[in-house]
Amino acid sequence: MNIITISREFGSGGRELGKRLADLLGYDYYDKEIIATIAKKQGLDANYVAQSLDNHGWQSVPLTFRSSFSLPVPSVQSSLLLEQKKIIEEIAKTGKDCVIVGRSAEVLLSDYAPFRIFVCADMEAKVRRCMERAAEDEKFTEKEMMQKIRAVDKNRARTRELIGEGRWGGGESYHLTVNTTGWEIKQLSVAVADFIRQWEGRGE
Amino acid sequence: MNIITISREFGSGGRELGKRLADLLGYDYYDKEIIATIAKKQGLDANYVAQSLDNHGWQSVPLTFRSSFSLPVPSVQSSLLLEQKKIIEEIAKTGKDCVIVGRSAEVLLSDYAPFRIFVCADMEAKVRRCMERAAEDEKFTEKEMMQKIRAVDKNRARTRELIGEGRWGGGESYHLTVNTTGWEIKQLSVAVADFIRQWEGRGE
Numbered sequence: 001m002n003i004i005t006i007s008r009e010f011g012s013g014g015r016e017l018g019k020r021l022a023d024l025l026g027y028d029y030y031d032k033e034i035i036a037t038i039a040k041k042q043g044l045d046a047n048y049v050a051q052s053l054d055n056h057g058w059q060s061v062p063l064t065f066r067s068s069f070s071l072p073v074p075s076v077q078s079s080l081l082l083e084q085k086k087i088i089e090e091i092a093k094t095g096k097d098c099v100i101v102g103r104s105a106e107v108l109l110s111d112y113a114p115f116r117i118f119v120c121a122d123m124e125a126k127v128r129r130c131m132e133r134a135a136e137d138e139k140f141t142e143k144e145m146m147q148k149i150r151a152v153d154k155n156r157a158r159t160r161e162l163i164g165e166g167r168w169g170g171g172e173s174y175h176l177t178v179n180t181t182g183w184e185i186k187q188l189s190v191a192v193a194d195f196i197r198q199w200e201g202r203g204e
Numbered sequence: 205m206n207i208i209t210i211s212r213e214f215g216s217g218g219r220e221l222g223k224r225l226a227d228l229l230g231y232d233y234y235d236k237e238i239i240a241t242i243a244k245k246q247g248l249d250a251n252y253v254a255q256s257l258d259n260h261g262w263q264s265v266p267l268t269f270r271s272s273f274s275l276p277v278p279s280v281q282s283s284l285l286l287e288q289k290k291i292i293e294e295i296a297k298t299g300k301d302c303v304i305v306g307r308s309a310e311v312l313l314s315d316y317a318p319f320r321i322f323v324c325a326d327m328e329a330k331v332r333r334c335m336e337r338a339a340e341d342e343k344f345t346e347k348e349m350m351q352k353i354r355a356v357d358k359n360r361a362r363t364r365e366l367i368g369e370g371r372w373g374g375g376e377s378y379h380l381t382v383n384t385t386g387w388e389i390k391q392l393s394v395a396v397a398d399f400i401r402q403w404e405g406r407g408e
Contacts, residue, residue: 009376118375118381120375120376121376122376123376169374169375170373171322171324171373171375171381171383172213172324172325172326172327172383174381174383175382175383175386176380176381176382176383177322177375177378177380177381177382178379178380178381179375179376179378179379179380181379182379182406183403183406184406184407187402187406187407190402191398191399191402191403192399194395194398194399194402195395195396195398195399198391198394198395198398199387199395202386202387202388202391203388203391
């Protein structure tokens, strides 16, 4: 079984890259499905689950989280976090090749030795991508968008610090780090899929 | 003309990767040649030139170095640095496809829009590689080797800070960051060469 995890900077195109990789390689794809499953199991609203997991009321979760999941302070967030861990592990246990975007899956599934990808881009490119995709009713200035990007990524970096070893976005924490600036994601995904095929076939 | 620059952590196998890429792509290859040329032009010993450039007597070079090369304090090191810059620019001016390892070529040649690669590896893998390659007369313990690796990389990070924008080893500073851990460099170089071919052919 091959698992590919995608960690990404906000606005870098990591999600699109992950989806296209799954299509090219014929793998299952998990992204928002994870949130939807948690929401269903816990009888909560999916948006609420996403926000709770992303916005980190649970930054207070102690560092012992790494080695032990018996959290001293039960909370909605830690319960969601445990549910998320369980669901990601269930995905892995199906034994089917898959791509998982975000959710620190590269740490949670380290026993399965996933191929870990980090996706980044130049700030200018990220702002442009986000501006293009912003809904009509949420128009940001470029400066506001830049601040939003920084805030989201700061949260992602903190999550990684809390639950796993190694730096979020540090080259040594991943097998491959790609900068999407200057690429069409469609073409980049072909190049990355070829790279992964060579990784999976190495030593043959 | 295509220029590929390789920045790398000490012991990551970046030099071997660069050499193999040049072979696979049919590009010229520059590494120690640059030092040898400086030494010849300045009538100095090549080892002395390499050490002067790597060990940073010139960390005192002011930050204005970025925008101006008229250094207020002439020194052997700044003169070597200017010579190095000149030689790297001469290489680019030949107009021939090439791979350049180290020497901050990715910053010095930014006008030529090189394809910038960063090569890293897990510390354990770097120590093992270095231990295997250490000369008979320079046996380090693993702990000493780890310290040496950290010291060399700290110098490289500082050089980058001094002469260019962006973080040394930061994903956003390169097009591609590869972790060599778990690869035979020979196989990895095939995968990276394919990736570069797709970059060069994008939009076609």
